[in-house]
Amino acid sequence: MRYETPSLTRWNARAYDSSFGYVSAQGVPLVELLDPQPGERVLDLGCGTGVLTAEIAKRGASVLGIDGSTAMIETAIAQYPGLDFTIGYGDDFTVAQPYDAVFSNAALHWMSRDPDAVISCVRMALRPGGRFVAELGGAGNCATLTSAMRTAWREHGLREPELPWYFPTPAEYALRLEKGGFTVRILEYVDRPTPLDECPGGAADWVRMFAGSLLDGVPPALVEPLLRRVNELAAPALRRESGWVADYVRLRFAAVRR
Numbered sequence: 001m002r003y004e005t006p007s008l009t010r011w012n013a014r015a016y017d018s019s020f021g022y023v024s025a026q027g028v029p030l031v032e033l034l035d036p037q038p039g040e041r042v043l044d045l046g047c048g049t050g051v052l053t054a055e056i057a058k059r060g061a062s063v064l065g066i067d068g069s070t071a072m073i074e075t076a077i078a079q080y081p082g083l084d085f086t087i088g089y090g091d092d093f094t095v096a097q098p099y100d101a102v103f104s105n106a107a108l109h110w111m112s113r114d115p116d117a118v119i120s121c122v123r124m125a126l127r128p129g130g131r132f133v134a135e136l137g138g139a140g141n142c143a144t145l146t147s148a149m150r151t152a153w154r155e156h157g158l159r160e161p162e163l164p165w166y167f168p169t170p171a172e173y174a175l176r177l178e179k180g181g182f183t184v185r186i187l188e189y190v191d192r193p194t195p196l197d198e199c200p201g202g203a204a205d206w207v208r209m210f211a212g213s214l215l216d217g218v219p220p221a222l223v224e225p226l227l228r229r230v231n232e233l234a235a236p237a238l239r240r241e242s243g244w245v246a247d248y249v250r251l252r253f254a255a256v257r258r
C-alpha cells in the first residue's frame with residue numbers, strides 16, 4: 001500500500017546531503033555496531049540517499065535500501081547505481097526472503113504512525129537470530145528546538161505545531177522490542193550535541209529541512225518572522241561562538257530476533 005505523509009513527501013534530497021550530511025556521517029559507528037559480514041543479507045530501512053547503504057555494501061554485504069520518499073530513492077539510485085534500492089514503508093513492508101540483519105539510522109522516529117507495526121515488519125523480514133541494529137531520536141531529542149518552535153508559533157497567534165516524530169524513552173522502546181519478539185542486547189541513550197556546520201541560518205535552516213511540512217499551514221508573510229523568532233528563542237542555548245549546535249538525544253540499540 002502506498003501512502004503520502006509529510007514525513008515522506010517533503011525531503012529535499014540535495015539539501016539533505018549538502019547541508020545535513022552529518023546525519024549519515026554520524027551513522028558510521030552504527031555500521032560498526034552492525035558489523036556486516038561478507039555475503040550477509042542486510043536491509044537498510046529508511047535509507048535516505050543511500051550513503052550508509054553504500055557503507056554497508058563496502059564491507060561485502062548484499063544490501064537493499066528501502067525508503068518511503070521517492071526523492072530520496074531516486075537520488076540513492078543515481079548516486080549508487082550498483083546497489084539495490086526500492087520504495088517501501090516502515091510500517092508496511094514485506095520481503096521475499098529473510099534477511100540476516102535490518103539496519104536503520106535516523107529514520108525510525110519518522111515512522112511515528114505505528115511503531116509496533118514497524119517492529120513487526122522488521123521481525124518478519126529477519127531470519128530467527130537475525131539482528132536489528134538502529135539509532136533513532138530518544139525522549140528529549142531536540143527539546144530546545146521544538147520548544148522554541150512551539151513558543152514562536154503561539155506568539156504569532158498560530159496553533160501549536162503537531163510534531164511528526166516519535167522520540168521514545170529507552171524503557172518504552174525496549175518494551176516494544178521485547179513484546180515484538182526481540183531480545184535486546186545493547187541499548188544506549190546518549191546526548192549528542194550536533195554542530196549545524198552547514199546551516200548558516202541556524203535553527204531556522206533545521207526547521208526548514210526537518211519540519212518543513214509544519215510551515216505549510218503558516219501564512220506566507222509570517223514564515224520569515226516566525227523562523228527569525230525560532231532563532232532568537234533557541235540561540236541562548238544552541239548558538240555558540242563556533243556556530244549552531246542542535247540538541248540531539250539518541251537511542252541506539254542492537255536486538256536479536258527470537
Ligand SMILES: C[S@@+](CC[C@H](N)C(=O)[O-])C[C@H]1O[C@@H](n2cnc3c(N)ncnc32)[C@H](O)[C@@H]1O
Binds near residue numbers: 111
Ligand atoms: C533523516 S533521514 C535518514 C536517512 C538515512 N538513514 C541516513 O542516515 O542518512 C530519514 C529517512 O526516513 C524516511 N522515512 C520517513 N518515514 C518513513 C516511513 N514511514 N517509511 C519509510 N521511510 C521513511 C525518510 O524518507 C528519510 O529518507
